[in-house]
Amino acid sequence: MKFTNGYWLMRDGVDALFARDAYELHPDPERETISVLAPTRPITERANTLNQPAFHVELSTPIEGVIRVRATHWRGGPQGIGFPITQDEPGGRDYVHITTHGDGDGETGERGATAALSSGGLTATVVKGPEWNLTFTDERGNTLTRSQGKSLARFALNKLANVSAEPVGEFGVTRTGLANDESRTFTSIQLSLGVGETVYGFGERFAAFVKNGQSVDIWNEDGGTASEQGYKDIPFYMTSGGYGVFVNDRGHVSFEVGTVNTEAVQCSVPGETIDFCVIYGPTPKQILDRYTRLTGRPAQVPAWSYGLWLTTSFTTKYDEATITSFVDGMASRGIPLSAFHYDCYWMREFHWTDFEWDSRFFPDIEATLKRLHEDKGLHLCAWINPYIGQSGAMFDEGMRNGYLVRNPDGTVWQTDNWQAGMGLVDFTNPDARAWFKGKVVSLLKQGIDAIKTDFGERIPRDVVWFDGAPKLSMHNWYTELYNQTVFEAIEETYGTGKACLFARSATAGGQQFPVHWGGDCESTFNGMAQTLRGGLSLTSSGFGFWSHDIGGFEGAFPDPAVYKRWLAFGLLSSHSRLHGSTVYRVPWLFDEEDERQGRRIEPGQSAVDVCRTFTLLKLSLIPYLYQAGLEAHRHGTPVMRSMFVEFPDDPACRTLDRQYMLGPSLLVAPVFTYSGEVTYYLPAGGWTNWFTGERVHSEHGVWRTEHHGFDSVPLWVRDGSVIVTHPGATTPDYDYTADPDVRVFLGDQDEASATVTRIDGGSVVFTARREGEEIKVMRS
Incomplete structure (x- = not known):
């Protein structure tokens, strides 16, 4: 939802409270949490504490590499309902550390004191002082994202609020969010984006693959694939910055991705509390591994x-x-x-x-x-x-x-x-x-x-x-x-x-x-x-x-x-x-x-x-x-994945949405034209055309434009791959390890291997090794 009118003003009928001061810090090593009292104006004297709204913010870590933030204005007010998530028991977890510098014991003395919660390479630091500052950094101290200044907010709609009184249809949303009967109050957080940082996810969205510049309502609709609606709306995104964000609210979550603030993603929910998790990678696969550990692994399919x-x-x-x-x-x-x-x-x-x-x-x-x-x-x-x-x-x-x-x-x-x-x-x-x-x-x-x-x-x-x-x-x-x-x-x-x-x-x-x-x-x-x-x-x-x-x-x-x-x-x-x-x-x-x-x-x-x-x-x-x-079942790595998920360090892969990786080794570029013309990108390294055997090697990646008949499609194999196949198979459920055709694509490597698991659970490792001019394949 959009509550602001440009960068400086509020929309008509919207009253805003912003966290402006981290006034008290309360580290609790036994519970492995940090609690923060964040008033909505800087506190310079005792009189400032009167008639003064405040947020109560708690930082915790449900699992390794994930930090959860729960920010509340009124604890007795309407609260969202979260999803079932995995929660390791606190106490004695060797991946959790709480550190303080300066006066971090909760007293109001020294400004600039800090309290930090670390979990598996991810650290959340709160700075005590007259400006709200919650920063997430990686193990090298690099800033991933932050909530700073006027970014943690509670918005209230008064009688002048220009929002719809009725939803669109029996089940739906309005253009600016939900109707008035959803809530008169909303809690919101803005998490910063770096220069050039790109955003992905939110479930099944049919518009541009990169979500920067989009408004996304997490509200499932039967809207077809040619609309802004989705059948599978997920309050989760990840970015090229090496982290993901999961808003733990099963109701209507609204995201403004570089819209109301071009330097941030704004997440808002109805009610008096926002609950979200920052999930560290740094790679997309590691983010998905932790996210699916948090919310549930895909089941194994037959x-x-x-x-x-x-x-x-x-x-x-x-x-x-x-x-x-x-x-x-x-x-x-x-x-x-x-x-x-x-x-x-x-x-x-x-x-x-x-x-x-x-x-x-x-x-x-x-x-x-x-x-x-x-x-x-x-x-x-x-x-x-x-x-x-x-x-x-x-x-x-x-x-x-x-x-x-x-x-x-x-x-x-x-x-x-x-x-x-x-x-x-x-x-x-x-x-x-x-x-x-x-x-x-x-x-x-x-x-x-x-x-x-x-x-x-x-x-x-x-x-x-x-x-x-x-x-x-x-x-x-x-x-x-x-x-x-x-x-x-x-x-x-x-x-x-x-x-x-x-x-x-x-x-x-x-x-x-x-x-x-x-x-x-x-x-x-x-x-x-x-x-x-x-x-x-x-x-x-x-x-x-x-x-x-x-x-x-x-x-x-x-x-x-x-x-x-x-x-x-x-x-x-x-x-x-x-x-x-x-x-x-x-x-x-x-x-x-x-x-x-x-x-x-x-x-x-x-x-x-x-x-x-x-x-x-x-x-x-x-x-x-x-x-x-x-692998999808065990670690959350999808069978079909974007080029960004597989090649996050290649800037050319960040926006590609007309090709994909099928597993870790096969690149597929569907043809979307009558003529059979298709343009696609091969990332740096060596590739072999599955159908023709053509070899391509590039140090910096290469664009290709080709024409294909209906019986062909760009299908390339990445160097360093061993792919076990069964030409002539007429069913999908056979013994994958019995007399296979093992296709080897070593490129410049001397050795590569592939594990093949049978339906009964047994597995065989096929290893290809270069020995002089010959490549030998062994199974173990």
Whole structure:
């Protein structure tokens, strides 16, 4: 939110209090905290302490390399609700140190005294004196960021405040923040940015990848990929300065990234307290490691999920015969499928979600699912959402037992927006969670392996929750409870490491329940590019796995050129799914469209050929991708990552959002043009083209412009890589260590190695070593 009018003035109707003095410092070595009393004017005499507001600020360290700051104006006033975070027990932690210099004991004497809290290379220092100064430094004493001067603030809206009295829609935000009923007070912090410092993250954001100059509201919305809204809004960012910031508030957090103050990121929350963590790296991977340790690691996903998924698509007409024709059609064309997904209309219209198969089209569904499992070798997924249409049997059951969210007057909250008269499952009610989980388990027992948890963003504002949660604190948090409930049902049914969602909405911590996909994108090259930007922002925010609708979701019949270019992009992503709205996404339909348009298809350039080529390529790379997925699970390093995450010291990589790294060794630059022209950047070092074997070496990085057919894409391997492959693989779940093809890219190095982990957990290390003119590969 913007509270100021330029640099000097407040907006009409906004009253401001700023921390102006660090008056008392109270180090507590036993609790490993520092407490600060920060009045809102300099205290020069005792009389200044009367009628004087003050902030109470506490510094602590939940885990190594993370310092938490909690600043409060009125402790009895409205407070935000935080996320569950990891907290090491204080006392005896060898990575925590408190130091004081001068008069740091809390008395009002010496100005310029300091108290500092250090944790794993990160130090927060407060200077006692008539100007607020909280500075974060690294182990070398370099300043990372600081809150100084008029940066810690409490804003109150009076009767003249020019903010909206009503939200935009039943669930939403206004252009300047939330409506007046959210709060009349807000607490805010500004954290400085250095010259040239760039900002990344905030979850899934489809605008520019670098967030400088953007206003970001953490408020999940079903806004598509061509808007400023996001399905997965995460109150976390990291910067090229070597640190990240996590605002620990599950409600509406507003960020002004170099806008109201071009030298800072402003974070504001409703109420009287702001709670945030500064997370030290210094590399992006180290920041993500600590952030996901703090908020939860991505779960390990099953190996089969890395294969190609095909869906019924959304509003298409389908039955068992149609589905069988798709599955058999892919097999007859040599395109291996790993998973088949039933979208919304497996249930009867107006009945979503009631977990009952539409018997008009699926008269013996258990026999069908068994046949697809056993005869076709497929894993199966089904669509659900947390909304209960009143035409389905679950509505009466949920209403009768108090499982649906209620209005303040005690009636069941309902809307016609999506399904007629639908209610909303109240996941804050343990019995409602058990009820919904039981429905999911019944579906799994019929033969379903994975669940697409759609929606979760349309959460009403003015309702009553079973656990008494403040109404607006549930808007973003709802999706966590929804996805967690379903994930637990799958994990309890199939076991740890075998659960897989296909989720659209998320909040901080949602990375624990993968996989997430990018939502409703346009079937255009712009839609493809904004989808990638959203994915790179999401994976820069702690999410290890990500997918998207190959070919795009929205639109009538997508252009076959867009579909074919998207195939290469989609099958060189962590997870790959063919899905759309009104048109089936089987590749032969796009070849038929080309024929209808009189377009000549060159050999190897048909949609069927392209889909086969890149599906087989991905299956051959599964040993490498599976290992990258284990790194995401263990340390939070995403499978797909931005060039900045992999090459943070290369300034040219900071703004790149049309290429990415797939794991640590493969660089992918999707083609976003009809002509096949693509311009991309190879960072300094040596690279080998995967398809052609061309070698490039540059001391300073090199830009390239090329033309590619539909069956090709810039795919480069970094020097020092050993990549274990299985050409000819037709499934993603095989023994990755049995008779592999080991491809070695030593460059100038004499030795490199790669660990390959089997599905059963065993692992083999493949080491390539230069011995004279020969390169030998050994396994251990």
